[in-house]
Amino acid sequence: xxxxxxxxxxxxxxxxxxxxxxxxxxxxxxxxxxxxxxxxxxxxxxxxxxxxxxxxxxxxxxxxxxxxxxxxxxxxxxxxxxxxxxxxxxxxxxxxxx
Amino acid sequence: xxxxxxxxxxxxxxxxxxxxxxxxxxxxxxxxxxxxxxxxxxxxxxxxxxxxxxxxxxxxxxxxxxxxxxxxxxxxxxxxxxxxxxxxxxxxxxxxxxxxxxxxxxxxxxxxxxxxxxxxxxxxxxxxxxxxxxxxxxxxxxxxxxxxxxxxxxxxxxxxxxxxxxxxxxxxxxxxxxxxxxxxxxxxxxxxxxxxxxxxx
Numbered sequence: 001x002x003x004x005x006x007x008x009x010x011x012x013x014x015x016x017x018x019x020x021x022x023x024x025x026x027x028x029x030x031x032x033x034x035x036x037x038x039x040x041x042x043x044x045x046x047x048x049x050x051x052x053x054x055x056x057x058x059x060x061x062x063x064x065x066x067x068x069x070x071x072x073x074x075x076x077x078x079x080x081x082x083x084x085x086x087x088x089x090x091x092x093x094x095x096x097x098x
Numbered sequence: 099x100x101x102x103x104x105x106x107x108x109x110x111x112x113x114x115x116x117x118x119x120x121x122x123x124x125x126x127x128x129x130x131x132x133x134x135x136x137x138x139x140x141x142x143x144x145x146x147x148x149x150x151x152x153x154x155x156x157x158x159x160x161x162x163x164x165x166x167x168x169x170x171x172x173x174x175x176x177x178x179x180x181x182x183x184x185x186x187x188x189x190x191x192x193x194x195x196x197x198x199x200x201x202x203x204x205x206x207x208x209x210x211x212x213x214x215x216x217x218x219x220x221x222x223x224x225x226x227x228x229x230x231x232x233x234x235x236x237x238x239x240x241x242x243x244x245x246x247x248x249x250x251x252x253x254x255x256x257x258x259x260x261x262x263x264x265x266x267x268x269x270x271x272x273x274x275x276x277x278x279x280x281x282x283x284x285x286x287x288x289x290x291x292x293x294x295x296x297x298x299x
Contacts, residue, residue: 059244062275
């Protein structure tokens with residue numbers, strides 16, 4: 001179901017098939033033949049092209065939300081210290097039990 | 099002295115072996131934790147908890163399994179437990195569906211004249227909120243696939259669900275984000291009548 005710039009729905013079965021495949025197309029999960037078919041349709045159909053641009057913009061914006069890994073060295077030191085303390089605590093408990 | 103091995107799994111049990119296997123993935127686990135929590139301090143606590151749990155469970159790790167996936171699964175379980183304790187966990191009761199209804203969200207945006215407003219608004223904060231508000235497991239799937247670039251197969255391995263389930267839940271989650279953004283655009287339009295509210299110029 002493609003949507004034209006005027007907001008009406010073209011509703012052809014070809015549009016419906018393309019819209020159903022858009023996420024997988026944008027995720028790079030389709031075979032080359034299917035990609036070529038979708039790209040042919042997007043060139044010809046303004047409604048579906050607009051839809052694809054809309055979805056692609058959403059995926060790009062989601063990708064920009066990735067948490068940063070600044071201050072990685074501080075976190076590494078913190079985790080290694082916690083692991084060594086946990087091991088020291090476990091081995092002193094073992095010694096106490098034996 | 100030869101390393102101590104678990105007689106069943108044949109995993110080397112020494113703490114040094116654990117560190118050698120798990121610490122290289124610390125930046126990945128940290129990014130995952132920050133993407134899940136959206137809060138730096140909470141993310142650092144979650145990473146530390148993940149590694150402590152992983153150390154305790156190292157004897158259960160199966161040789162040949164993917165250490166990174168194993169750490170991500172532990173991290174996500176720890177995250178869900180903390181959210182549950184804080185009564186902040188939203189779990190989805192929704193079924194799975196496919197991509198077609200996304201067309202309806204787009205059609206509504208076009209019909210309401212919000213399509214270009216969405217292009218002009220700075221959607222970063224609104225998208226972050228929309229993702230954080232997603233129920234589980236949709237939230238984790240969007241984080242893994244859309245924010246951290248995992249394949250559907252990797253996300254399926256981490257979450258312990260079939261690839262088809264990842265696919266359908268991912269599409270459903272994206273649609274929920276689209277719906278939230280549409281509501282945000284409508285509010286922005288109604289609130290100030292301009293399309294640049296808080297946005298890029």
